[in-house]
Amino acid sequence: MKWTEIFKMGAGNLLRRKTRTLLTVLGVVIGATSIIVMLSIGFGLKASMHNQLGGTASLTIINVSEQSPEDKSAKSSQKKKPVLDPATVQKFKGLENVTAVTPQKTAFAHFISGRYVADISIIGVDPRFMDAFGFKLERGQLITPGTNEVIFGHSATYNFYNPQRSTWPNNDETVPPPVDVLNDTVKISFDGSYEEKRRQSGPKPKVFTVKPVGVNIENTEYSWNVYMDIDMLTKLAKDSGVESAKSVSKKEKFDTVLVKADKVENVLAVQDVIKNMGFKTYSSAEYVKSIEGTYNTLQLALGGIGAISLIVAAIGITNTMIMSIYERTREIGVMKVVGAAISDIRSLFLLEAGLIGLFGGLLGMILSYIISYVINTLVGSKASEMLGGGGHISIIPPWLVLAALGVSFAVGLVSGYLPARRAMKLSALQAIKTE
Numbered sequence: 001m002k003w004t005e006i007f008k009m010g011a012g013n014l015l016r017r018k019t020r021t022l023l024t025v026l027g028v029v030i031g032a033t034s035i036i037v038m039l040s041i042g043f044g045l046k047a048s049m050h051n052q053l054g055g056t057a058s059l060t061i062i063n064v065s066e067q068s069p070e071d072k073s074a075k076s077s078q079k080k081k082p083v084l085d086p087a088t089v090q091k092f093k094g095l096e097n098v099t100a101v102t103p104q105k106t107a108f109a110h111f112i113s114g115r116y117v118a119d120i121s122i123i124g125v126d127p128r129f130m131d132a133f134g135f136k137l138e139r140g141q142l143i144t145p146g147t148n149e150v151i152f153g154h155s156a157t158y159n160f161y162n163p164q165r166s167t168w169p170n171n172d173e174t175v176p177p178p179v180d181v182l183n184d185t186v187k188i189s190f191d192g193s194y195e196e197k198r199r200q201s202g203p204k205p206k207v208f209t210v211k212p213v214g215v216n217i218e219n220t221e222y223s224w225n226v227y228m229d230i231d232m233l234t235k236l237a238k239d240s241g242v243e244s245a246k247s248v249s250k251k252e253k254f255d256t257v258l259v260k261a262d263k264v265e266n267v268l269a270v271q272d273v274i275k276n277m278g279f280k281t282y283s284s285a286e287y288v289k290s291i292e293g294t295y296n297t298l299q300l301a302l303g304g305i306g307a308i309s310l311i312v313a314a315i316g317i318t319n320t321m322i323m324s325i326y327e328r329t330r331e332i333g334v335m336k337v338v339g340a341a342i343s344d345i346r347s348l349f350l351l352e353a354g355l356i357g358l359f360g361g362l363l364g365m366i367l368s369y370i371i372s373y374v375i376n377t378l379v380g381s382k383a384s385e386m387l388g389g390g391g392h393i394s395i396i397p398p399w400l401v402l403a404a405l406g407v408s409f410a411v412g413l414v415s416g417y418l419p420a421r422r423a424m425k426l427s428a429l430q431a432i433k434t435e
Helices: 003-016 018-052 055-059 086-093 155-159 194-199 230-240 243-249 264-276 284-327 329-337 342-386 398-425 428-433
Strands: 061-066 098-113 116-125 137-140 149-152 186-189 208-216 226-229 256-261 279-283
Touching (some): 003 018, 003 342, 116 230, 230 243, 264 279, 329 342, 342 398
Parallel strands (some): 116 226, 149 208
Antiparallel strands (some): 061 279, 098 186, 149 226, 186 208
């Protein structure tokens, strides 16, 4: 028999018993839908976690600092404690799978703009690598190397306040910030007592004019500080003459160094190399690895719940096919007598079982998208807010749908195997005599 003939006969047999076929397909629909929806929730939770950490770009960044004297976990064969200096930065740049490196220096600065002031940490970085480290602007442009240009973090713009009316910034981000940093004049002083000394007689604290050229987007690790060319920050700190700025003015040492790996998969390997050099490291990827096992376990449990429904559906398919053999015993006998091959009879019953699984998987796919849409519409916004603004709580990747269809079809074939063997072993003469 040709495959087209076997297909027509199998489809016709299923359509003749519409109610039984529909109920059996319904079992597969429930099983396929359960697996897709349960796993989609697991994918949604993982996506929320990644979004909360700042996305993939943030996961490839390693924060390097020097070991403290109290840290006993340093793995270094060097007798002298390693330091973060220009030579070390060059070593980091030469490491395998490293695409960008920027040293950082941090100073506490007093910002002045008209009658408004703000106390904000100012961080010196290498402007050439700001884009690589995920500095995304909502307004303006990135820093030009060698200039007094600065970039404000979104939340840092709300730190300005009027000291004559208040002693603390309002930080109400529902209204525009009190200072338009891109258009107003902004000055800084490294003297923490600037306001008191300004009103007293005697030498006034040194102030430096800076040029804000951009504002970073909100809800990132760069939202709370001000960023400047590290060489310019070093120069201004040195010129300030303030005791607290002396550590910043030393060119030969950095507070921290940011190292960017080419892929998330290589972050931990690069991190281990830097640890073995005697430095302390931290990355979001390290945190992700520590909690990803929990998410994987949860996802496995959710998938297992759906798999139970599919197993029940497989039992239903087997039962349906066995009942079909009992009802069609005479038909099977006639097929054998007229010359149908044993393999054709096997293919017929396997095809019928496979069609039940495939059709159930297709309906389950459609139902899964509907349920996922309902979940994201009704509870997604609140749930994602609780999980850190991750967007959708249910995410169905295309490969999951294809896998569910394949599994549903495979379950149908496996469920129909034993009934097909039973049909193959029936005696032709006894089958014909059966009423």
